[in-house]
Amino acid sequence: MNDTEFHTLVDTQLEWLEEQLDESDADIDYETTGGILSIEFANDSKVIINRQEPLHQLWLATRSGGYHFNYKxxxxxxxxxxxxxxxxxxxACSEQAQEAISFRD
Structure with a gap:
């Protein structure tokens, strides 16, 4: 995968997630800045999603730990x-929001 393909995949994933967050009934706020998506919950905890271009990975930081994802x-x-x-x-979002969160239909 080249850098352009990687950015397209990550951008598509983040845009889709933003749409899901907009449609959610949960008390969740989010902000995207510089390709980093920060999701904040009512208890002030956060989930951070960002891209790691050199590794072509999508990284997820949660209260319970950090995760590195490869596209396969x-x-x-x-x-x-x-x-x-x-x-x-x-x-992670369900645990931090203290309610069931699903981003799928």
Whole structure:
């Protein structure tokens, strides 16, 4: 994957996530600055999503830890656990929001 493909994949993922956050009924605020998506919850905890261009990875920072995702077979996959990005994100957001959060229909 080249840098252009990487940026397109990350931008598409972040734009889709912003749409999901806009449609959510949960008490969640978000802000995108310089390619970094910060999601803030009512208890002031945050989830941060950003790109790591040199590694072509999508990084996720949560209260429970940090995760690094590689793009494989159409999904962002954690390089340690093999978990999918959306699974990890939904779990972290649910824990931090203290309510069930799903970004899927």
């Amino acid at each position: 077979d159409g999904d962002w996959v954690d390089d340690r656990s093999g978990q999918l990005f959306l699974d990890v994100l939904e779990k």
